[in-house]
Amino acid sequence: MSKLVIVGTVAFDAIETPFGKTDKILGGAATFIGLAASQFNVDSAVVSIVGGDFPQEYLDLLSDRGVDITGVEIVKEGKTFFWSGKYHNDMNSRDTLVTELNVLADFNPKVPEAYKDAEIVMLGNLHPSVQMSVLKQMSNKPKLAILDTMNFWMDIALPELKEVIAKVDVITINDEEARQLTGEYSLVVAARKIHDMGPKYVVIKKGEHGALLFHDDSVFYAPALPLEEVFDPTGAGDTFAGGFAGYLAKTEDVSFENMKNAVIYGSTLASFCVEKFGTERMIDLKHNEVHRRLKQFKDLTQFEIELT
Amino acid sequence: MSKLVIVGTVAFDAIETPFGKTDKILGGAATFIGLAASQFNVDSAVVSIVGGDFPQEYLDLLSDRGVDITGVEIVKEGKTFFWSGKYHNDMNSRDTLVTELNVLADFNPKVPEAYKDAEIVMLGNLHPSVQMSVLKQMSNKPKLAILDTMNFWMDIALPELKEVIAKVDVITINDEEARQLTGEYSLVVAARKIHDMGPKYVVIKKGEHGALLFHDDSVFYAPALPLEEVFDPTGAGDTFAGGFAGYLAKTEDVSFENMKNAVIYGSTLASFCVEKFGTERMIDLKHNEVHRRLKQFKDLTQFEIELT
Numbered sequence: 001m002s003k004l005v006i007v008g009t010v011a012f013d014a015i016e017t018p019f020g021k022t023d024k025i026l027g028g029a030a031t032f033i034g035l036a037a038s039q040f041n042v043d044s045a046v047v048s049i050v051g052g053d054f055p056q057e058y059l060d061l062l063s064d065r066g067v068d069i070t071g072v073e074i075v076k077e078g079k080t081f082f083w084s085g086k087y088h089n090d091m092n093s094r095d096t097l098v099t100e101l102n103v104l105a106d107f108n109p110k111v112p113e114a115y116k117d118a119e120i121v122m123l124g125n126l127h128p129s130v131q132m133s134v135l136k137q138m139s140n141k142p143k144l145a146i147l148d149t150m151n152f153w154m155d156i157a158l159p160e161l162k163e164v165i166a167k168v169d170v171i172t173i174n175d176e177e178a179r180q181l182t183g184e185y186s187l188v189v190a191a192r193k194i195h196d197m198g199p200k201y202v203v204i205k206k207g208e209h210g211a212l213l214f215h216d217d218s219v220f221y222a223p224a225l226p227l228e229e230v231f232d233p234t235g236a237g238d239t240f241a242g243g244f245a246g247y248l249a250k251t252e253d254v255s256f257e258n259m260k261n262a263v264i265y266g267s268t269l270a271s272f273c274v275e276k277f278g279t280e281r282m283i284d285l286k287h288n289e290v291h292r293r294l295k296q297f298k299d300l301t302q303f304e305i306e307l308t
Numbered sequence: 309m310s311k312l313v314i315v316g317t318v319a320f321d322a323i324e325t326p327f328g329k330t331d332k333i334l335g336g337a338a339t340f341i342g343l344a345a346s347q348f349n350v351d352s353a354v355v356s357i358v359g360g361d362f363p364q365e366y367l368d369l370l371s372d373r374g375v376d377i378t379g380v381e382i383v384k385e386g387k388t389f390f391w392s393g394k395y396h397n398d399m400n401s402r403d404t405l406v407t408e409l410n411v412l413a414d415f416n417p418k419v420p421e422a423y424k425d426a427e428i429v430m431l432g433n434l435h436p437s438v439q440m441s442v443l444k445q446m447s448n449k450p451k452l453a454i455l456d457t458m459n460f461w462m463d464i465a466l467p468e469l470k471e472v473i474a475k476v477d478v479i480t481i482n483d484e485e486a487r488q489l490t491g492e493y494s495l496v497v498a499a500r501k502i503h504d505m506g507p508k509y510v511v512i513k514k515g516e517h518g519a520l521l522f523h524d525d526s527v528f529y530a531p532a533l534p535l536e537e538v539f540d541p542t543g544a545g546d547t548f549a550g551g552f553a554g555y556l557a558k559t560e561d562v563s564f565e566n567m568k569n570a571v572i573y574g575s576t577l578a579s580f581c582v583e584k585f586g587t588e589r590m591i592d593l594k595h596n597e598v599h600r601r602l603k604q605f606k607d608l609t610q611f612e613i614e615l616t
Contacts, residue, residue, distance in 0.1 A: 089493070185397070186537060186538075187534055188535060188536045189537075206517065209517035209518075210517075210529075212534060218607070219608060220608060220609075220611070221531035221534065221608050221609055222611075223518065223529035226495055226496045227494065227496060228496045229494060229497075257612070260612075261611055261612065261613045264613060265613075294613060298613070299526070299528075300527060300528060301529055301609045301610075302609075302610060303528070303530075303569055303609075304565070304568075305569045305602060305606070
């Protein structure tokens, strides 16, 4: 089993959807990634920062699931990163209401000694210079470095973002971001341009329409499970990334064929994440539920045309 | 092999896309459906109407491929239905520039005697009362009646449309139309409501995001093949329907399992249709090209997770 290092936010979220609204609840990219990866019982560690206002019980949720949190810096006199957003009726778009960086403004990530030789590095959505700092702290070149990012960094830190992109093996972004990054509407052409920037594997997330995995001239399409109801999309992309990274860490096989399975696991876990507010569904998620839904994914996509 | 009756428009289209524009070229729902179905060498007939201005060579394109055109009425003194549209840059939306109904305004479909016992009826996008007239002319209840329609008929002829919907086994509509017809945003809930209106099978077309097939509590998701370039989406939905109906006519198996294959064939043929203007790509399409692309579809979606 490979070791997995995760860098990203551990935060407070306040969310409003057509179904209701929350006060400050547990959120953050690294939280969702860590919870998803913990489904695979891999040896993982989160590198992040929180303030003195962050409840110990939230950190315990991660450590209770085997996620090492010695790399989560606690700034006693500081306040935790806070994000608040409101989803539109179609649940596909949202407005950010509040972003308080707080302790995240001066985040200087420190990878724990025991994880500097981790084979898999998952760079959650954060300033690209923070992501780069984590990569540079690794004592060996990781077997697989995975980058998640978003349009915000393309707008304000494109040169730094391109430097990190050049250093990673896999990038996960959504369709609009792939188009923004490359100036290409066709996702096939966009993926090829992103390949040329560095990553050998490009995962394009399309929300309710699933996810595409590109590698050289090959492509794999994992549809999203059609759901009766999407309750709260927050964290779905991070959960996808955590499932993807966690599965690869567990199986120690970073071939394209096995990455297809990783995409299916990521999609499966993300389909649970959106069923409740925040991390609620991921926290009580049982292995047998995951197993049942994987079977649904198989039924959803597999067909039996004989090709002679 | 089952007999297949197709009703729909045979028409002139003039198309403008970001890649160019055409004069009046061959178009119409029944044309695209017939060309797609002809890939399966099934015994099919088109029921439609054209004016004296319609070139014989366009009709020959169908009959040369084994499609019976004795049900295509030619009104010598009339003009053929003409549609003109312009696609936006994203190719997902379009404006209709011209709609001249011409002979279609008084279309009274006549199913040829030899096809009144056809096992499969494909009702292409047309006024629902015309679709109903074809259903009523069938001497036996067809093994499978498939309905294609669009938002336009929901706007101006909803009661008649609902009557036809109640009589068919399969409906194919796009995601926005499914939402309009049911008032439900979730496609899972929308499909369930459409089941309750009559059709045991609901196919929801999502364009570049693929197609969903719903049946009772089961669902199958055929992604669209990611393409470098969509040149002209005109006729893609009809081509999908023609591939779907043609495959079912050929295999004579209308089970849910086989319908999955029909959806894959429909998607495969539609992926060719959009590569050139109008019917151009469908007319020169070779069996071995279809075969190769089916294999691509298999590679695109099949994965090997062991579920114990």
